[in-house]
Amino acid sequence: MAEYSILIGGKAGFGIDKASSIIGRIFNAVGYHIYIYRDYPSLIRGGHTFSIIRACRDKIGAHYNKVDFILALNQDTINLHKERLKGGTVVIYDSDLVKLEGLPATVKTVGIPMGKIIKEENANEIMRNSCIIGSLCRAAGLNWDILDAVFRKEIAREIEPNLKVARRGYDSSGELIKIKPLAQESFPILSGNQAIGLGLIRAGLKTYIAYPMTPTSPILHFLAEVSEDFSLKVIHPENEIGVILMALGASYAGEKAAVGTSGGGFCLMTEGLSMAGMAELPIVIIVGQRPGPSTGLPTYSTQSDLHFVLNAGQGEFPRFIVAPGDAEEAYYWSAVAMNITWKYQLPSIILSDKNLGEGVFNFDINSIKDINEENPGAWDRKGPYKRYLNTESGISPLAFAPDKEAVIKVNSYEHDESGITTEDPQLTVSMQEKRLRKEKYLSEEIGKYSAVNIYGNKKAPVALLCWGSNKGLCVETARNLGLKVIQPVVLSPFPAQQFKKAIEGVDKIICVENNATGQLERLIKFYGFDVDERILKYDGRPFSLDELEEKIKGII
Amino acid sequence: MTAQLNLGTYAPNTWCPGCGNFAILNAFKTAVNELVSEGAPLEKFVLVSGIGCHAKIVDYINMNSFYSIHGRTLPVAEGIKLADKDLKVICFAGDGDAYGEGLEHLIFAAKRNIDITMIVHNNRVYGLTTGQYTPTSPLGFKGRSTPQGTKELPLNPLELMLASGATFLARGTSHGIELLKKIFKEAIEHKGFSLVDALQVCVTYYNMYEYYDKRVYELKGHNAEDHNEALGKVREWDYNTDAKIALGVFYRKTAPTFEEKFVKTDVETIDRSLKIKKVLKNSI
Numbered sequence: 001m002a003e004y005s006i007l008i009g010g011k012a013g014f015g016i017d018k019a020s021s022i023i024g025r026i027f028n029a030v031g032y033h034i035y036i037y038r039d040y041p042s043l044i045r046g047g048h049t050f051s052i053i054r055a056c057r058d059k060i061g062a063h064y065n066k067v068d069f070i071l072a073l074n075q076d077t078i079n080l081h082k083e084r085l086k087g088g089t090v091v092i093y094d095s096d097l098v099k100l101e102g103l104p105a106t107v108k109t110v111g112i113p114m115g116k117i118i119k120e121e122n123a124n125e126i127m128r129n130s131c132i133i134g135s136l137c138r139a140a141g142l143n144w145d146i147l148d149a150v151f152r153k154e155i156a157r158e159i160e161p162n163l164k165v166a167r168r169g170y171d172s173s174g175e176l177i178k179i180k181p182l183a184q185e186s187f188p189i190l191s192g193n194q195a196i197g198l199g200l201i202r203a204g205l206k207t208y209i210a211y212p213m214t215p216t217s218p219i220l221h222f223l224a225e226v227s228e229d230f231s232l233k234v235i236h237p238e239n240e241i242g243v244i245l246m247a248l249g250a251s252y253a254g255e256k257a258a259v260g261t262s263g264g265g266f267c268l269m270t271e272g273l274s275m276a277g278m279a280e281l282p283i284v285i286i287v288g289q290r291p292g293p294s295t296g297l298p299t300y301s302t303q304s305d306l307h308f309v310l311n312a313g314q315g316e317f318p319r320f321i322v323a324p325g326d327a328e329e330a331y332y333w334s335a336v337a338m339n340i341t342w343k344y345q346l347p348s349i350i351l352s353d354k355n356l357g358e359g360v361f362n363f364d365i366n367s368i369k370d371i372n373e374e375n376p377g378a379w380d381r382k383g384p385y386k387r388y389l390n391t392e393s394g395i396s397p398l399a400f401a402p403d404k405e406a407v408i409k410v411n412s413y414e415h416d417e418s419g420i421t422t423e424d425p426q427l428t429v430s431m432q433e434k435r436l437r438k439e440k441y442l443s444e445e446i447g448k449y450s451a452v453n454i455y456g457n458k459k460a461p462v463a464l465l466c467w468g469s470n471k472g473l474c475v476e477t478a479r480n481l482g483l484k485v486i487q488p489v490v491l492s493p494f495p496a497q498q499f500k501k502a503i504e505g506v507d508k509i510i511c512v513e514n515n516a517t518g519q520l521e522r523l524i525k526f527y528g529f530d531v532d533e534r535i536l537k538y539d540g541r542p543f544s545l546d547e548l549e550e551k552i553k554g555i556i
Numbered sequence: 557m558t559a560q561l562n563l564g565t566y567a568p569n570t571w572c573p574g575c576g577n578f579a580i581l582n583a584f585k586t587a588v589n590e591l592v593s594e595g596a597p598l599e600k601f602v603l604v605s606g607i608g609c610h611a612k613i614v615d616y617i618n619m620n621s622f623y624s625i626h627g628r629t630l631p632v633a634e635g636i637k638l639a640d641k642d643l644k645v646i647c648f649a650g651d652g653d654a655y656g657e658g659l660e661h662l663i664f665a666a667k668r669n670i671d672i673t674m675i676v677h678n679n680r681v682y683g684l685t686t687g688q689y690t691p692t693s694p695l696g697f698k699g700r701s702t703p704q705g706t707k708e709l710p711l712n713p714l715e716l717m718l719a720s721g722a723t724f725l726a727r728g729t730s731h732g733i734e735l736l737k738k739i740f741k742e743a744i745e746h747k748g749f750s751l752v753d754a755l756q757v758c759v760t761y762y763n764m765y766e767y768y769d770k771r772v773y774e775l776k777g778h779n780a781e782d783h784n785e786a787l788g789k790v791r792e793w794d795y796n797t798d799a800k801i802a803l804g805v806f807y808r809k810t811a812p813t814f815e816e817k818f819v820k821t822d823v824e825t826i827d828r829s830l831k832i833k834k835v836l837k838n839s840i
Binding site for chain 2: 028186187188189190194198201202204206207209226228229230233235237238239241242243245246247248249250251252253254255257271272275279363365373401402403404406407408409410411412413415419420421
C-alpha cells in the first residue's frame with residue numbers, strides 16, 4: 001500500500017493548520033503526492049479543528065473517511081473521530097490530556113506526555129504540535145533528517161525549541177510501521193487560493209482588491225505578501241461595493257484588476273457587476289462558495305451559488321464563468337479568465353469554493369498548457385475615438401487616459417458609441433445587441449479550449465458528472481469503479497457542443513454535487529440534457545472517497 | 557489670456573431652466589480652461605459622476621469621464637487614481653449620492669487623504685426621483701416620502717469631513733459663479749482629498765435662491781490652516797437652523813496622500829514567469 005491518511009486535531013489556536021502543512025511537506029519530501037482537507041469552525045480560539053493529510057503514490061484531490069494515523073492534541077480528536085479508525089490505525093496522543101477509552105483492540109496507541117515535555121524544555125504550549133509531528137515521524141519509520149529539513153524550511157521563528165520538542169516526541173515513540181520513500185519527483189504544494197493568485201499574476205494582474213471573507217481571504221493575504229515581488233497593488237477597502245467599483249476604476253485606467261469574495265460579498269458587488277456589463281469594463285471576480293443562505297456555515301464548503309453567479313446583476317449581459325477543479329486548473333483558468341475579460345470586455349467570474357480554495361494540492365506547472373498574458377488590440381487612431389464603436393464582433397477598441405487624441409467616456413446609462421447617454425429606442429437596441437454579440441465570439445473561442453474535461457474509462461456506459469472541487473473525488477472514484485467522468489469547467493457561455501460530445505455513448509449520468517437542489521443538473525437541463533441519478537451532499541463537508549463509492553454502488 | 561477650449565458636447569442639456577447645475581457646469585469649465593492655459597494637460601483630467609441630475613454634467617463636458625452609479629463616484633475615482641497617480645480625478649456627486657448612498661466611501665476617501673476632488677451638488681433634495689428629503693434637508697422638510705415633514709436632523713457634511721481627515725474643505729453656491737470657479741481651481745490644485753460643498757439650487761423642488769442670498773457671506777481673514785478655527789466656522793451653520801452661511805475655503809492642510817504610498821516597480825512578463833517559478837520552488 002503506497003498511501004497514508006493522517007488526521008491531526010485539536011482546538012483552534014493549537015497550530016493545527018501549520019502542523020498539517022508540515023506533515024504534508026514531510027510526505028512530499030519522500031516522494032508522495034499529497035492532498036489536505038482542512039476543517040475548522042468559525043472562531044479564533046477553542047472549538048474543534050482538524051486536518052486530514054492524505055499522501056499517495058498518485059496525484060489526488062480527495063480524502064478517505066478512514067485514516068491510518070490520528071494525532072490527538074485533545075480529547076475531542078478521539079471522541080469525534082472514532083468512526084475513522086480501522087484495523088491498524090495508529091493513535092498518537094498527548095497522554096497528559098487525553099484518555100483513551102473504548103478503542104478497538106486492533107488500534108495501536110502511542111501516548112506521549114507532551115505537557116511534561118513542554119515544561120522540561122521550557123517551550124511554548126503551541127509546540128505540542130511539533131512534538132506530535134516528531135512522534136508521527138518515528139512511528140511511521142521516517143528518518144529524523146527529513147523532519148529536520150522540513151522544519152528548518154517551514155518554521156521561521158523559534159526553530160531550535162521546536163526541533164528540540166519534536167526530537168523528544170520522536171524519541172518517545174516506537175517505530176510501528178515503515179513508510180517507504182518513493183522515488184518520485186516532489187512537486188510544489190499550493191492551496192487552490194494560491195494557485196488562483198499565481199494564475200492571475202501570470203496573465204498580468206496589477207491590482208487586487210478585496211474585503212476579507214472566508215474562503216477567499218487567503219488570496220488577499222497571499223497577494224499582499226508577494227505584492228512587492230510582482231509590483232502589485234493590493235488594497236482592502238471599506239466594503240465589497242467599494243471593492244468592485246475601485247477595480248472598475250482601475251480597469252478604466254487600463255490596469256488589470258481582480259477582486260475576491262464569497263456569496264455575501266458578491267451580493268454587494270452585483271450593482272458593480274451589472275455596471276461592468278453595461279460599461280464594458282474588464283474585471284475578474286473570484287467567488288469562493290460557502291454554504292448559505294446568508295451567513296450560513298462560514299468556514300465550510302458548498303456549490304450552491306452557480307445560478308447566483310449565472311444570473312447576478314440587473315439587465316442582460318454576457319459573462320465568462322469558469323469553475324476550476326484543482327490547483328493546476330485554478331492557475332490555468334484564472335489566467336484565461338483575465339485574458340478573456342480584457343479581450344471581450346465582459347466580466348470574468350472564477351467560481352471556487354472552500355474545498356478548492358483552502359484545500360492543499362501538489363502543483364505540477366509542466367502539466368499545464370502554456371499560458372501568457374494577452375493584450376487587447378489597440379485603437380488604430382483613425383478618426384475620432386469612440387469608446388463603444390459598434391463593430392462586427394461587438395468588441396470596441398480600447399484607449400486609456402491620458403491620451404491626447406482620445407476623449408474616453410464610459411457610462412452606466414445606455415449610451416451611444418461615444419459614451420454619451422441616450423434613451424433613443426433604435427440606439428438602445430443596437431447597443432444591447434452589440435454587447436450580446438460578444439458572447440457569440442467568446443463561445444467560438446471557448447470551443448478551442450478543453451472546456452469540458454473527460455476522465456476515467458472513456459467507453460464506460462456510466463458517467464459521473466461533476467464540477468469544481470469534486471473533480472479529484474470523482475476522478476479517483478471513477479478509476480476505482482471503472483466509470484467515466486465528465487467535468488464542465490466553463491459554465492458560461494455553456495460549452496453545449498463539447499458537452500454533447502462528452503456524453504456520447506453514456507447510458508447513465510450520475511450527477512455529483514455539493515448542494516441541495518442540483519444546480520449543474522438544472523443548468524444542463526436548459527440545454528436539453530438530462531441526468532439519470534443525483535448524489536447530493538449539503539452539510540458543508542466534502543464527500544469522502546469511501547462515502548461516494550458506497551453511494552454509487554447503491555445506484556449502479 | 558485664457559485659451560478658450562471648446563469643452564461642450566452634442567448632448568442636449570436636460571436640466572430645468574434656472575437649475576443651479578448650470579452655474580457649477582460653467583464655473584467648472586472656466587476653471588478647467590484656466591488650469592489648462594496655466595499648463596495642466598487636458599487629457600490628464602478624468603471626471604467621475606454618480607447618478608442624479610448632477611451626474612449629467614459629464615455628458616455635457618468633452619473630457620474623459622466615467623458616468624458611474626449612485627453613491628459610487630469615490631471608489632471609482634480611487635481606482636483610477638491608484639492606477640495612474642498623474643491623473644487629475646474629479647468627482648461630481650449629489651447630496652443624496654455623496655452623503656446618503658455613498659457616505660461610507662466618502663468617509664474612507666477622506667480618511668485616506670487620496671488626491672481626489674469631490675464636488676457635491678448639494679441642493680438638499682432628490683431632484684431626479686422627484687422631490688424627497690436628503691441627508692442635508694432641514695428638520696421637518698416636506699418631501700414626497702415625508703409629507704408630514706422629516707423627523708430627523710440633517711448632517712453637517714463639512715463637520716463630518718473635517719472629523720474624517722479631509723485636507724481641503726470649501727463651500728460655494730450656484731449664485732456666485734466667480735467664487736465657485738476660484739474654489740474649484742483651488743480644490744483641484746490641492747494635493748490630497750478636497751471636498752467642495754456647492755449649495756446648488758433646485759428650482760423645481762427646493763428653490764432656496766432667496767434664502768441663501770440673504771445669508772451667505774464670503775470668508776475673509778479666516779485662517780484655514782487652523783483646525784480649531786476651521787471647526788468653528790464649519791459649525792456656524794448646521795444646515796438646519798437659520799444662521800449666516802460662510803462661503804470660501806474653511807480648511808486646508810498639507811499631508812501625505814494615499815496613492816503616493818504605493819511603490820511601483822515595473823515587472824515585465826518574462827520576469828513574472830521567472831518569479832512564479834521561484835515561488836513554486838519555495839513551495840516544495
